[in-house]
Amino acid sequence: MNQLSQEANNGLNAVGVQKIRTMIEGFDDISHGGLPVGRTTLVSGTSGTGKTLLAVQFLYNGITYFDEPGVFVTFEEAPADVIKNAFSFGWDLQKLVDEGKLFILDASPDPEGQDVVGNFDLSALIERIQYAIRKYKAKRVSIDSVTAVFQQYDAASVVRREIFRLVARLKQVGATTIMTTERIDEYGSVARFGVEEFVSDNVAIVRNVLEGERRRRTIEILKLRGTTHMKGEYPFTITNYGINIFPLGAMRLTQRSSNVRVSSGVKTLDEMCGGGFFKDSIILATGATGTGKTLLVSKFLQESCIRGERSMLFAYEESRAQLSRNAYSWGIDFEDLEQKGLLKILCAYPESAGLEDHLQIIKSEIAEFKPARIAIDSLSALARGVSNNAFRQFVIGVTGFAKQEEITGFFTNTTDQFMGSHSITDSHISTITDTILMLQYVEIRGEMSRAINVFKMRGSWHDKGIREYTISEHGADIKDSFRNFERIISGSPTRISVDEKSELSRIVRAVQREEE
Numbered sequence: 001m002n003q004l005s006q007e008a009n010n011g012l013n014a015v016g017v018q019k020i021r022t023m024i025e026g027f028d029d030i031s032h033g034g035l036p037v038g039r040t041t042l043v044s045g046t047s048g049t050g051k052t053l054l055a056v057q058f059l060y061n062g063i064t065y066f067d068e069p070g071v072f073v074t075f076e077e078a079p080a081d082v083i084k085n086a087f088s089f090g091w092d093l094q095k096l097v098d099e100g101k102l103f104i105l106d107a108s109p110d111p112e113g114q115d116v117v118g119n120f121d122l123s124a125l126i127e128r129i130q131y132a133i134r135k136y137k138a139k140r141v142s143i144d145s146v147t148a149v150f151q152q153y154d155a156a157s158v159v160r161r162e163i164f165r166l167v168a169r170l171k172q173v174g175a176t177t178i179m180t181t182e183r184i185d186e187y188g189s190v191a192r193f194g195v196e197e198f199v200s201d202n203v204a205i206v207r208n209v210l211e212g213e214r215r216r217r218t219i220e221i222l223k224l225r226g227t228t229h230m231k232g233e234y235p236f237t238i239t240n241y242g243i244n245i246f247p248l249g250a251m252r253l254t255q256r257s258s259n260v261r262v263s264s265g266v267k268t269l270d271e272m273c274g275g276g277f278f279k280d281s282i283i284l285a286t287g288a289t290g291t292g293k294t295l296l297v298s299k300f301l302q303e304s305c306i307r308g309e310r311s312m313l314f315a316y317e318e319s320r321a322q323l324s325r326n327a328y329s330w331g332i333d334f335e336d337l338e339q340k341g342l343l344k345i346l347c348a349y350p351e352s353a354g355l356e357d358h359l360q361i362i363k364s365e366i367a368e369f370k371p372a373r374i375a376i377d378s379l380s381a382l383a384r385g386v387s388n389n390a391f392r393q394f395v396i397g398v399t400g401f402a403k404q405e406e407i408t409g410f411f412t413n414t415t416d417q418f419m420g421s422h423s424i425t426d427s428h429i430s431t432i433t434d435t436i437l438m439l440q441y442v443e444i445r446g447e448m449s450r451a452i453n454v455f456k457m458r459g460s461w462h463d464k465g466i467r468e469y470t471i472s473e474h475g476a477d478i479k480d481s482f483r484n485f486e487r488i489i490s491g492s493p494t495r496i497s498v499d500e501k502s503e504l505s506r507i508v509r510a511v512q513r514e515e516e
Contacts, residue, residue, distance in 0.1 A: 017227040020139070020176045023061035024054065026245025030230040031221055036202060039225075040167045040177040044190055045206035050217065050238055051180040053089075054206070055142035056082070057242045058178050060091045063101045068139040071132045071175075072104045073125075075148035079104040089242050103132045108148075122149075122162035126169050133173055141175045147182040190222065201225045207233070213385035214354050219245055235393055237356035244360055248396050262373075262408055265299030268478035269437075272454050272463035277435060280406045281458070282399050284379075284429065286413040287439030291450055292471050293412040294318070296437070297375045298327045298334075299475060300410045305342040309372035314362060315347045316381040317414075323347070330475045344369050350381045355394040358382060363401055374402060378412040379429065395429045434458040439469065452478060 019033040028034045035041050035058075045051050059070035074082055082104060083093045096102035107125055132138065143166075149159055170177050183190065186207045203222040208215055218233040236245040261276035270276040277283055283300075285293045301311040315323055323345060324334045337343035346365060348358070366374065376382075376398070383391045402409040413429070430436060436455040441448055452469040454462040465481035 017224075019227070020062075021065075022058050023065045024057055024243050024245065026234070026236065026247045027219075027243075029247035030219070030234050030245065031224060032228050032230070035176055035178070036224060036227060037176050038171060038174045039201045040170055040179055041202035041204060041224075042190075043178055043180045043204050043206065044183045045180075046183055046186060046208065049206040049208045050236075050243060051206060052077075052082075052085075052144050053238065054243055055144050055178045055180055056086050056091070056093075057089075059102065059140050059142050060086070060093070060096075062140045063096055066139075067101075069101045069136040070103075070140040070142070071129065071136065071138045072102065073107055073129060073141065073143040074104065075107050075143070076145055078108055079106050089240060091242075100136060103136050103138070105129060105132055122166055126166050129166070130169060130173060133175055139176060141170060141177040143177065143179045145180040145182060147180075206236075211387045211390060213351065216354055216386070216390055217356060235356045235359075235390070237354065237360050239360055246356060246359060246393070246397050248393050248400070258406075263303050264296070265301075265303035266296065266476045266478065268467075269296075269452075269476070272465075272467070272478070273435065273457055274460045274462055277408060278459065279408055280403060281434035282402065282409045282411065282432065283435040283437065284411050284413060284433040285437040285439060286415060288415055288417060288441060291439035291441065292452075292469060292476060293414070293439060294323075294326065294377055295330060295471060295476050297377050297410055297412060298330060298332050301343060301373060301375055302327075302332045302337070304371075304373040305337045305340075308342070310341070310369060311343050311373040312365065312369055312371040312375070313343070313345045314365075314374070314376045315345060316350045316376070317378055318347070320345055320347050329473065330471075331473065332475075344371070350384055355382065355386055355390055359394055359397045362398060366401070366405060366407070371407060373408045373410070375410040376412070378414050380412075380414040392429070395432055399432050430456075 018037040019031070019035060020037050021028050021034040022031075043051050043054055056072065059072055062068040062070055072082065077085075083097075086093045093102060093104070097104060105128060129141070133141065146163055149163070167177075167179070183205075186209050190203060190205065202224045205220045205222055207218045207220070209218070210216075217236050217238070219236050220233045221229045221231075223229075230247065234245055234247055236243055238244075258279040258281075260279040261270075262279050263270050263276045264273070285296050287293055297313070301313060304311040313323070318326075327334045334343060334345065338345065344365070346361075348361075350358075353361070362374075362376075379395065382394065386394075399409065411429075411433070433456075435457045437452060438455045439450065439452050442451045443449070450469040450471070451466050453464070453466040456462075467481050468479040470477045470479065
């Protein structure tokens with residue numbers, strides 16, 4: 001028995017199903033360790049969902065990470081096109097071919113369109129694939145795509161039989177295989193021509209769905225026979241380095257919560273929060289436009305820079321010039337902080353990319369710059385034109401990554417309601433954040449005033465009062481609570497008639513309790 005068959009038997013005879021790591025970012029998390037060894041996995045999706053890319057990356061990672069040779073069988077593209085497309089991701093397949101680590105088997109259709117005469121038979125191709133596996137000692141095989149075979153020949157039942165023979169032979173020689181196939185609808189049958197009936201050990205579906213005004217890529221593992229995997233759809237994006245899946249359900253927040261306090265940059269706000277924000281916590285400032293959320297963000301970032309720590313601002317509503325001009329009016333020089341390398345500002349239109357792409361950019365920039373604090377202004381801008389589920393997954397991805405990297409995050413959320421109370425839960429992010437600051441407009445004595453209160457602060461005492469909040473050339477100025485008013489949250493408070501003698505007695509009793 002040759003070495004390849006011996007190793008295959010060793011893997012197949014082991015207790016339980018062994019898995020081979022794909023090293024595709026996030027895939028090994030949602031598959032609980034990778035693809036089952038010695039079996040074929042069907043990857044199905046509509047045109048443009050990333051099937052071929054996944055198949056190529058599976059082979060490339062096997063060679064570069066584990067020195068496991070691979071065979072790529074192409075039924076659609078010419079080998080030259082496969083090599084050219086892969087090079088755009090930095091993968092030099094030609095070099096691997098020259099080194100004998102990769103073999104590309106060309107089974108693409110004849111450009112002359114020659115008719116097939118007689119019975120359809122894949123025997124010759126199966127023998128070529130098996131010969132290549134043995135010659136190169138290949139552990140991994142990718143076949144792209146079997147749908148092209150069905151499109152070339154009319155006898156679908158005969159083609160299915162031949163595909164079944166191919167899969168059986170691949171299993172016999174112990175090759176771990178990805179086989180791609182087309183499907184018609186994003187949420188219809190698994191594949192065209194009933195391929196899934198024969199390649200049913202493992203099935204993964206990739207989608208590229210139009211949600212609102214933007215497309216959203218997801219991957220779902222339908223089944224991995226004999227082993228566990230995560231259920232449901234998981235967002236992914238295609239970067240310069242290939243496929244990147246965000247396994248949000250696999251995130252484990254194992255870091256310890258910090259009891260260290262950090263300043264917000266506003267002394268009175270620190271006092272309202274019991275001494276400042278917790279390090280590594282997530283703070284959300286929510287309110288109507290113009291209530292001073294961006295000012296709090298600016299003070300938060302400036303405080304970090306004053307301490308010699310790096311900070312990052314991801315802005316999705318204002319340009320760099322607008323942000324710098326506004327900050328300068330409050331005595332904060334963003335340009336100077338950037339020149340010193342303490343601050344990095346990235347501005348982008350929310351519609352310029354999908355949420356998964358924005359998440360990937362945020363993670364990459366954080367990994368490169370290594371800030372102690374980050375701010376996103378604002379989350380509500382990113383929520384435009386996407387589903388609630390997609391937005392919530394994005395927020396989970398950002399907050400989870402920030403906590404994993406032990407970064408303090410400050411996010412803003414702009415509400416639609418100009419005055420009066422607004423629902424925090426409508427934004428679908430209240431449960432994910434540690435601290436919530438509510439900012440709003442209120443009408444006092446016929447004039448508009450701003451109000452701020454600490455709505456929630458996890459794990460800490462905080463001031464319950466609703467305080468007046470003004471903005472001047474010196475920045476934020478938080479004053480005392482609105483005394484003798486009720487229904488502040490509604491936006492139209494009413495004055496309470498107070499007996500002066502009773503009020504004086506209450507103050508004296510409070511002072512006496514503090515002295516005791």
